[in-house]
Amino acid sequence: MRAWLAQHVRGFTATFARLARAPLGSALNILVIGIALSLPLGLYVVIDNLQASSQQIAAEPQVSAFMALDASRAEVAQIEARLKRSPRVQRFRFVPRDQALQEIKQASGLADIVDSLPQNPLPDAFIINARDSTPQSLEALRDEIRQWPRVAHVQLDAEWARRLDAALRLGRVLVAILGALLALALVAITFNTIRLQVLTQRDEIEVIKLIGATDGFIRRPFLYFGALQGCAGGVVAWLIASGGVYLLNRNLGELSHVYASLFQIRYLATGDGLSLLAIAATLGWFGAWLSVGRHLALIEPGNSK
Amino acid sequence: MISLSHVSKRYPGGYRALHDVGFTIDAGELVFITGPSGAGKTTLLKLLVAIERPSSGTVIVNGQNVGALTPRAVPFLRRNFGLVFQDHKLLFDRSVYDNVALPLQITGYGARDAARRVRAALDKVGLLNYEKALPVTLSGGEQQRLCIARAIVHRPAILLADEPTGNLDADYGAEIGELFRSFNQVGVTVVIATHDQTLLARLAPRVIALKHGELAT
Numbered sequence: 001m002r003a004w005l006a007q008h009v010r011g012f013t014a015t016f017a018r019l020a021r022a023p024l025g026s027a028l029n030i031l032v033i034g035i036a037l038s039l040p041l042g043l044y045v046v047i048d049n050l051q052a053s054s055q056q057i058a059a060e061p062q063v064s065a066f067m068a069l070d071a072s073r074a075e076v077a078q079i080e081a082r083l084k085r086s087p088r089v090q091r092f093r094f095v096p097r098d099q100a101l102q103e104i105k106q107a108s109g110l111a112d113i114v115d116s117l118p119q120n121p122l123p124d125a126f127i128i129n130a131r132d133s134t135p136q137s138l139e140a141l142r143d144e145i146r147q148w149p150r151v152a153h154v155q156l157d158a159e160w161a162r163r164l165d166a167a168l169r170l171g172r173v174l175v176a177i178l179g180a181l182l183a184l185a186l187v188a189i190t191f192n193t194i195r196l197q198v199l200t201q202r203d204e205i206e207v208i209k210l211i212g213a214t215d216g217f218i219r220r221p222f223l224y225f226g227a228l229q230g231c232a233g234g235v236v237a238w239l240i241a242s243g244g245v246y247l248l249n250r251n252l253g254e255l256s257h258v259y260a261s262l263f264q265i266r267y268l269a270t271g272d273g274l275s276l277l278a279i280a281a282t283l284g285w286f287g288a289w290l291s292v293g294r295h296l297a298l299i300e301p302g303n304s305k
Numbered sequence: 306m307i308s309l310s311h312v313s314k315r316y317p318g319g320y321r322a323l324h325d326v327g328f329t330i331d332a333g334e335l336v337f338i339t340g341p342s343g344a345g346k347t348t349l350l351k352l353l354v355a356i357e358r359p360s361s362g363t364v365i366v367n368g369q370n371v372g373a374l375t376p377r378a379v380p381f382l383r384r385n386f387g388l389v390f391q392d393h394k395l396l397f398d399r400s401v402y403d404n405v406a407l408p409l410q411i412t413g414y415g416a417r418d419a420a421r422r423v424r425a426a427l428d429k430v431g432l433l434n435y436e437k438a439l440p441v442t443l444s445g446g447e448q449q450r451l452c453i454a455r456a457i458v459h460r461p462a463i464l465l466a467d468e469p470t471g472n473l474d475a476d477y478g479a480e481i482g483e484l485f486r487s488f489n490q491v492g493v494t495v496v497i498a499t500h501d502q503t504l505l506a507r508l509a510p511r512v513i514a515l516k517h518g519e520l521a522t
Binding site for chain 1: 354356376377380381382383384386388394395396398407408410411412455
């Protein structure tokens with residue numbers, strides 16, 4: 001067991017030594033892998049953020065009906081009664097204008113502006129969930145309510161959220177495709193690096209085969225190298241993505257100052273980042289494994305003479 | 306320890322390197338395999354360590370049929386041997402110490418144990434003071450002794466040498482002959498392929514003579 005551990009530790013140190021022996025080449029390789037991985041990673045971060053904010057908006061399509069500003073209580077009650085009767089309406093929520101003002105104050109951070117208003121600019125509103133949420137029936141409902149007295153404006157709320165959602169689904173497919181392609185690229189880069197290493201260390205491999213090294217022993221440092229290179233590439237990708245988020249947030253900071261909103265892009269979650277490293281290391285390992293398996297078989301002591 | 310019967314080796318293209326060779330080497334023997342260049346000495350050694358497989362016949366080492374070994378088993382066969390090459394096959398990117406430590410690393414020796422053995426082996430061949438040197442800085446004779454240190458560090462049962470004095474002048478040759486004799490005296494089976502007559506005269510070993518790939522009687 002200790003011997004086994006010692007062998008692995010030695011394999012690992014040998015790997016670091018190998019990385020350090022060609023620092024520029026290693027750094028460039030790692031950079032290439034990092035940049036390749038940062039493309040799908042960045043896209044993933046963006047989509048993750050968009051999705052989070054679109055989820056804050058109701059996923060269920062709603063229709064909002066706004067009363068005229070000067071509508072009286074009786075008129076509002078009349079609309080309420082109509083909504084109760086309407087077969088198209090599943091349920092609805094009445095938002096009195098005072099409450100709406102409070103909500104805005106709390107949700108959007110516009111408190112200063114709201115407080116400075118001479119009067120409440122918001123109308124009473126009904127937020128209606130339709131029984132049938134197909135676009136046609138929603139539009140029919142909107143058109144119906146629009147006819148009712150003292151209703152100033154009717155709006156389909158969730159339409160854009162649904163469109164965003166569809167776009168996000170597309171985006172996720174894009175991330176998957178890009179991710180798969182660049183994972184392949186990572187495997188290919190590792191394959192090639194390891195191929196060159198195996199070829200330059202041909203003599204060494206031949207000698208240690210002659211004195212009784214198992215294939216596992218010979219393969220080990222190359223596999224470590226592949227995994228380590230992949231992992232380092234993952235770290236670079238993580239740094240690039242985080243740097244991107246940082247820069248965006250700094251600029252968004254000014255923007256959101258202007259709007260007094262608190263919109264910030266979130267960094268890649270630690271769990272996701274660690275998975276990224278694990279995946280990158282595994283891919284590197286895999287590329288190295290493919291390469292070593294292929295090229296080691298060609299190096300037999302008997303072949304060179 | 307080593308036993309060959311009716312061993313032939315033909316290379317692709319029809320060249321016949323060995324034909325119907327058979328002999329037995331017991332544990333603790335000192336044996337020379339002699340013969341002119343092209344007689345099949347090197348091929349014979351290659352068959353023993355499974356670098357080549359016999360075309361027919363059987364090669365038995367330590368009770369194992371070498372020709373029938375799976376590739377996975379070959380490394381473990383080779384660990385029975387210490388190999389000394391004419392061209393040394395040293396690794397020039399690492400120190401004298403690391404070259405000698407290599408067989409121990411392969412078998413997974415602990416570092417402290419390994420250090421003791423490496424120093425003992427270097428001491429044996431008189432290179433203890435060169436531990437940190439790189440092999441390129443050594444003379445031809447010193448490189449050969451380094452190769453021998455690497456071959457014996459893991460205390461193999463059998464020491465195989467292919468033209469160990471081939472590139473050396475006579476003084477160095479004598480030195481190396483003495484080394485082989487001393488290993489043999491502590492019980493190591495030593496098999497040397499050579500056509501070095503002075504070495505032969507000095508060690509007075511049992512001789513297996515080859516000629517055109519056959520045993521010369």
